[in-house]
Amino acid sequence: MTITSTPVTGEATKTWSGRSMPRKEDGRLVQGQGSFVDDGGMHGQGYAWFVRSPYAHARIVSIDCEPALAMEGVYAVLTGDEAKAMCQAPFFAIAPPPGSLMQEWPLAVDKVRYQGDAVAVVLADSRETARDAAERVVVEYEPLTPVTDTVAAADPAAPLLYDEAGTNVAWHGLFDYGDVDWALENADHVVKLDRLHFHRFTSSPLECNGAVVDFDRGTGVVSVLSNYQMPMFAAMVVGPTIGVPMNKFNFVSKDIGGAFGIKIGFYPQIAALALLSKKAGRPAKWTEFRTEHMLTAGHGNERTFLDVEVPVMADGTILGLKVRAFDDAGAYLHYEPLGAVIWSQVVPGCYKLKHVRVDYTEVVTNKCPVVPNRGYSRMQHLWLVERIVDVVAHELGLDPVEVRKRNYVQPEDYPYETPNGCIYDSGDLPRSLDIALELAHVAEWRERQRELGTGTGRRIGIGIGSTLDSGTNNFGQSRIINPDLPFSGNGEAAFAKLDLFGEINVNLGTTPQGQGHETTAAQVAADILGVTPEDVTVTTGFNQANNSYVGFSGTYASQFAVSGLGAVMGAAQKLRHQIVKLAAFALQAEEDEIELEGGSARVRGDEERAIPFIGLSNMVYTNNAGLPASLLDECDLNARYVYVPPFEVPDTVAKTGNLTLTYASQVHVCVVEVDEETGEVKVVEYAAVDDCGNRINPLVVEGQVHGATGLGIAASLYESLDYDESGQLQEPSFYEYHVGTAMDIPDVACGDIESPSPFTPNGAKGMGEGGGAPLHAVCAALQDALGAGAPVVSESHNHWARVYELLHRDPGAPRGVEVVTRTAEPGAGVESL
Amino acid sequence: MLLEQVEYVRPQSLDEALEILANDDGAAPLAGGQSLTNVLKNRVASVDVLVDISRLDDLAGIARTADGGLSIGACVTYDELDRSADVRQTHWLLGEVAAHIEDQQIRNKGTIGGNCCLSDPTNNLPPLLVALDAVMELRSRAGQRSVASADFFKGYFATALEPGELLVSVTVPPMPAGSGAGYTSLAVGADAKAMVRAAARVTLDGGTIADSRLVLARVAHVPVRDTDAEARLNGGDATEESVAAACAGVADGMQPIADVHGSSEYRRQMAKVMARRAVSQAVAAARGSRNGSKAGGN
Amino acid sequence: MGERGTSHAVTVEVNGEKVSRIVAARQLLVHFLRDTLGLTGTHIGCDTGNCGACSVIVNGKLVKSCMILAPQVDGATIETVEGLADGDSLSPLQESFHEHHALQCGYCTPGMLMSATYLLRQNPDPTDEEIRRGIRGNICRCTGYVNIVKAIRAASREQASGGRPVPAAAGEEV
């Protein structure tokens, strides 16, 4: 079997959307014919290698490039100072002051702020020479005290990363919804947790970053062949810095070897390479290798929650929560402090929490900058909420299943407005949970857990993780961070075209990294145009020259099914309209008599009166003499459509508004077996139920669920990025950073529910990020294994030593939780809330 | 990726290899390359010339010795150990441990010689070879000598090898009658790098342990025999309780290295658990009289 | 006498084609395949030999091509992902990966297919656990391995029920 797109055949019209179809992109990928960034290049290119700081925090005293430049084959070396001199401004800051004073340039200037910070970049005639030369660039540093602890960084006495800012706090804000003080006063119990910590890790795609950048001095055009996943964001950030207007960029990406948000972060490298290319007068190709990636490409947000207070009623109804959150952005504000508002897309998690106060502090530290990592910023908050719900159940001696069901947003509550004005579109959480419990054979495992009892050295734990995958951002939420920002809404563009011989082309502004856009876009277009997905060619990757993009184009934030396919639907419908118009003219029929089937337009009920698409193309492109001008005017067979989701600008003072369009839900159930003697944990059963509304291609959706689950399990048990006190990363390669292998990650039983979204053109919801459900489920399973009276599982990462410590903590030692029970008349008046 | 400039040579004979190694301080033998290539990629050490010994016949093959033991060429791979009928018959566990080193690709290239000569404390084979009383056969232009495995590992990435000397083979004596071996690891992930390992060999005399070897890895830079624990085991009952009692004091007084995977104290505790499990496995294997038996995983 | 130097003449048979090149001693096999021969199907995902994206079969043995120097393979027979399909006809494993959605970004896929091909040659009817052990050295960040295991299992079943077998190894096993 070959998997190629054949020209329009003539199969009967069917419904392709909603079917599990193997993917169109597979054919080239299984044969090693994909086109990934390092596979490509530009004529006359040199190879770039960055000179990076071994110190986490140091002043740059001097840089001597001469020894490198003296080497044969070295074209140029660019230092931070030189780069700055070639720039018009530092990178655009999302934050208002003081965050905006934490300036970043393409290469470090004056100071380095994390291990791996780039101080210079070399261009040479081979990869090897570039690296050899980079080692000969002599940089003298004056080491400074590094700041590595998130909470301590906020202390006014802490050493400063940016003297200009006068603080390490990049942003601070209070999110206060409902009346949490009242709830705490009137609840039957207040559950208090000292500290919960969500760890730093990276979903680290298998393909590292890379780019070939050419600064054409003749035309001023900057061509960027890269695997950037949000190209126009890069253009908007890099352009004003290096002085290039948007119409002089040409961003291109082809196949991308995974991204998970991480590939939103390397715009400084793009800028540095553009300047290097400008200086050297030839394209600069940079291929990042794994160690460089682990040190510098961007990590997920690390967040510490302090002083958690949870008002709960005796029946397990949770009224809300109060917490101080400290988020660690690392050394530069690459996408931060956007994360400081992104989490608020899911303020109450899956639950009807009404009174929520989060005191949120974003700090900079001498660590790798964070970037949006699959589940970006919501995952951290959802983990907090899930830990809370789980701990409440355990502390009050209630069934974790019942507590969840009691507090879930119920099916009849949709559309459900959260305390901060987000509208949850649809779902059925209780049923999702029931399905997951059954798929994971929880009843049998509970039995087994009882049988095992104590003294066997083995324990079973069963845990639930309920999350939301909020998709299709309203970028207006950025104004909650900085009211002066010129962003709101969202969108995506697509073209649908009938080509010269009647072939159908679709191209769009997304940058798929495995999500199967070529297939799902073809399914959607095929339905509208009366052909098969085979007949629709969807351009691979992103090409700015195609003009199918808007400012928010790219693939991130679980939005393709809505915005990407929304754009494809719109474009295909426009094209259909033109085809029908032309066919009606050609066949001397009324437009409403025309139907499209099998690559032809025909008159309903009259087999004889039909015209194949190639005939329509011929009329417009190559044989158009005599065609009425009005028809040619309307029917260029080239339809562009921009899908714009319906959003309002949020209230930046109250910090309320609808922040995303859709809320897919995931309910996961995890069963672990714990070795009491060692703390080793093995996931022995795992089930995931996803509800993302109408599924265009269930096979692809399920694949996303598998992937998000695998990464989440790996993060919960194996993957963690840790810095020592001197700011040295302890896991700078895959040798130290144990990535979950096929022997570590279990099989996953998948279930699904389809609750169509009433807000989207196709009833679909964005999905793919997954809300970090496995982290919640694994922690809950561990808590269950620990049993009554055990310490709280307070870390999102639980390696064996940590589990061992939890199992063997002195019974008298603090458990990290306290329950204060109100002695007065319980629950008076609370019902009314 | 992207190594420093380096020379490469593939000598046609062992003598030629020894000659090159003798004449050049910057020469390094290249066996399976599954560690050395990484060292070069990361430019953490520099080498003038790589002497490819992987195709030398003198370093290949597994032979049965007259006494029923094994003579294993230094360039025998983990996969060859895993699949060797001789190994499985005489020292089943050696094949099994080799079968659980990392992954198939590495097992197809990595060699017993390289695994030992690197003296990386995380490597799988050294503690087992010490527990099995293996002997390292070394050769240089000056001649051949034998070093007991217990004396071969000198420190973190350091061995008894003199400059210009090659490990040519490893001799593993036959398992004493009535003996069995055990091997356990506490690893970060399945078949992954270990935090603690223990290897044991016990010889039973009826219901008592007549003799024992207990070797711990990663509690120090080199595999160490816990002779105190061995003394407690020897002459004791071959029961769970008495083995547990003998292993309770394992690693006391040692300071295992702490890292992100666990504190020194945690590792000390784990050494006790791994030791007890390895000895119990060895006892079970001795009872089952399968040589060096019972899967110990990695 | 072996020749000593910083560059070496290397002759290999890659996917049935004999090629000779002068290579730098320091060049890794993966760079030789990708940069010198233009066989970019073999990928690079790490710099420590952990990920398996660069897996190829050399003289019948599955290896990671980033853990071998180009001069080391002189005289060898090498199979890469580009050689798996027979013209336009995909190998049973390639087809099975497609059918079972065993790839997303496709970056791990070439290495994964080489490991699976090697596995089924050694063990035509592996258990799920044996499949997982067989691809232990290949990291996939997209699929959680679920459909990869499924696809390999299906290909082995297909082979057992008289379907097309996995192509035999090229070159002798050494």
Ligand SMILES: Cc1cc2nc3c(=O)[nH]c(=O)nc-3n(C[C@H](O)[C@H](O)[C@H](O)COP(=O)(O)OP(=O)(O)OC[C@H]3O[C@@H](n4cnc5c(N)ncnc54)[C@H](O)[C@@H]3O)c2cc1C
């Ligand atoms: C990702 C990864 C994970 C790994 N995980 C593990 C693991 O969990 N457990 C484990 O045991 N190993 C592991 N290894 C290492 C692997 O086992 C290596 O094969 C082994 O450490 C070295 O053996 P080699 O034959 O590859 O030797 P080489 O890499 O060729 O050589 C290693 C060193 O020994 C020297 N040397 C080699 N042979 C001789 C000889 N005959 N005489 C004198 N000196 C010699 C070399 O000069 C070099 O200094 C891992 C490797 C990788 C890439």
Ligand code: FES
């Ligand atoms: S690139 Fe070879 S193992 Fe990762």
Ligand code: FES
């Ligand atoms: S499919 Fe992306 S890494 Fe495997």
